[in-house]
Structures are given as structure tokens and as C-alpha cells.
Amino acid sequence: MSGPVPLRAEIGSFVEVVGLEVIYPLGSRHIQALTGIDLQVPQGQFLCVRGKSGSGKSTLLHALAGLRKPTAGRVRVGDIEVHELSARHAALYRRRVVGIVFQFFNLLPMLTVAQNVAFPLSLDGARGAALDEKVDELLADFAMLDRRDNYPDQLSGGEMQRIAIARALAIHPDLILADEPTGNLDSAAGNQIWLLLQELCRKRRVTTIMVTHDADATAYADRVVVLEDGEIVEDTDDRSWDSV
Template identity: 45%
Template structure:
């Protein structure tokens, strides 16, 4: 049973008289525990796809099924609930709330969902420990490095035990050491909790942490590559780069 399915998904943006086909007839499925990387040139529709998969935007045509719910057929309120409870998001620019501490930022999805935070304190502490920030729980984002902020964002994305975590260039704004730490954490959640992850990236090395790479070009899925589970494996990186060259990405 797939955790996530996109079936003939099309997205057109209407800009006055002009319409942009951001995605055209995209279909694919993500199984539980899969770590999928989405690659493709700038403007190929990667972020659009991630937004549709997470219910942040609606497709023009086609269906998206998330955790057995046809999200393209639900009301706005229902989609909001599914998104809050079933999806974790990680963005390129961390998107932490500047006035909240690291621990409060991690708790935010629970707060928004009206949960009793007291009950979750051990879990928040445990997540901060997993991402190596136990000693930074009371720091505000501007008192943290970029890599630390992204690790807070990772803990936040996992706090509600989501069915799926969607990450848009999570290493795009980090130096290579912090980027590797972020990728290793994602891989760890995948290995230890069978966490399902879809990650957009430009970087073949980042994509090598996944076990499946979906290549997008001009809004189409043009290739699907299955790779080994070994993170940062040179052979996988070469295979990804070969496809990128062949497809002129």
C-alpha cells in the first residue's frame, strides 16, 4: 500500500492571459519507508510537486492520495487537518518562528493542532537530543547557526509522527558539513522509523542518500532511478550524474 500517490497530476498557473504548465500528467507512488529524491532543472516543477503532495496547493487536474485520503477531493478544512497531522515540512530557509525558542519551534505543529504540550515534553526533548541540540533548547533561531536551525526544523517536521516528510532543498542553504549532518538525520529517521521522505535537491550527493530518484523536466517525470541504500555512495552518485548528463539536466 502506497503512502503517497500522484495520479496524472497537472498544474497550470494562470498569469493573466498566459498560462504556465508547471506539471503535466505526473504519476508516481511512494511506498512506506521510501526515501525519494526529486531532481530536475530550475523551473521543472519540483517545488510545485512538493506543494501539491503536501496539500499546500491544489492540482488543476489529477488526484493525490495521502495516507489513503484522496486529498484532491477533500474540503479545504479537511486538507488542513490532514496536512497538520500527516505531513512534516522542511524548507530551504528553515522557516522557524524567530520569537520562539528551539523547543517551542519543535512543539509548534502540536500547538497549532491544539494538543496538550505538557504531555509531549519528553518527546520534544528526545527529538532535540536526536538532532544534537539538547543544550540549545532555549535558544532563539538568531542564536543558532544555519545548520542548527535546520536541525530544529527537522525535529519539528517529525514531532507529529507524520506519514510523510516533504523537504524542499533542505541542504540548499548549508555548508557541506551541516548539509551532510542534515542528510544523515533524514536517513536515520528513514532507517530507524521506516519514515517516508520525499526530498527535492539539485545535488547528486544529497540525492544519493535516497533509494529512489525521480527526474523532472519541463513538468514531466522523465526518469526514475532506483539506487542503493548506502548514503553518499560514489557509485550511486556517478549513476545519478550519468542520468543527469544523458537527460541534459
């Protein structure tokens, strides 16, 4: 075969965002949260998104999660055109393809640790001994098996976040989206979470996109993208610009 190899195939991007624009209507005016974002993320990359408050980081994650329809542009994850999904299919996409981790852990307080981790699987009908075994395996991986029957309010913030990540992983996601996952943790617990996310990327090849304010997190990431006023102003991985 002769001729140049298409750039897209060369990059093999798992996540592809092209010309993404999000405008929020706000009363009589509009807020332009994202302007022409182009971003390609290869499978298994640990990407850290930084930027000041209001720069559009959460909006970007929401568009990737199918929680926010873009005003313009496209968002592809694997072979799923996320921007085209109906609300019902977007919910299925989040349940089966994406693991989402939030700043405030979002564990269900009335469920035990094990029940929280089992929850996304039980939504899809998993039950019984096979489910228990799977959950316990995950908890063991996260060194939390001895806390399986505790309730979230019996855990530290760092432990709650580990459980939230275990829960996100239960479905074997291809993509993890984390919005300020260490925002409520001290630096030791925060470092543990970053290390954990880095390991997941490396060992399980789960593509991870993490939003954070914290500059220390960048040491764990493969790549850092900085947003300013809804635009990418810095990207440590130049290749993402080549295919634009």
C-alpha cells in the same frame, strides 16, 4: 488464490500520484508546471526529486502537501485523497500527517528552540509536562537538548534545519516533504541533514520526498526521480512505471 496479484498491492504504494497536471494562470497566459505525473512511493522510501530550476519540483511537493489543487489527476497519501480536500481539511492534513521542511527553515524567531518544536503539537492543544518531555526527547535525538532555550538566531544554519526537522517530526508524520532543505547550508551541514533524513526513513519508516538541486544528495536516497519541463524523464526505480 489463483491469478495475477494486482500490481498496486504488490507495490504497496503509500503515496500515489496519477495523471497529475498543474497549470498556473498567469495574466492572459497559462504556465503548465506539471504534465501527467505518475508516481508511486512505497512507505519508508527516501525519494529524491531533482531537476532544473522551473522543472516543477516545488509544484509537485505543493500538490502532495495539499497546498496546490491539481488542474487534473489525483494525489493519494495513505488513504487520504489529497486533491479532494477542502482548504480546512488540507490544513488539518498538513498538521497531522505531513511534516514539511523548507529551504529557509521557517522557524518562528520569537520562540525558543523548544517552543518551536512544541508549536505544531500546541496547535492541537498539547500542554504542560507531557509536552515538555516529548519535546526534550526529540531534541535529545537531534543532539540539540542543550540549545532548548536558545532562539533561532543563536543557531547555525545546519542547527536551524535540524530543529526544523525535529519540529516536522513532532507530530509523528507519515510523510516528510522537504524542499531544498540544504539549499542554504555548506556541504558538511548538508551531508548531516541528508544523513538525518535517511536515518529517519530507515528507523521510523517515515516516507520522505526531498527536492534538491544537489547531485550529492542522491547517494543518500533510495530512489531518484528527475523532472524536466513538468514531466518525469528519469526514475531509478522502474517499478513505478509498471502500474501506470
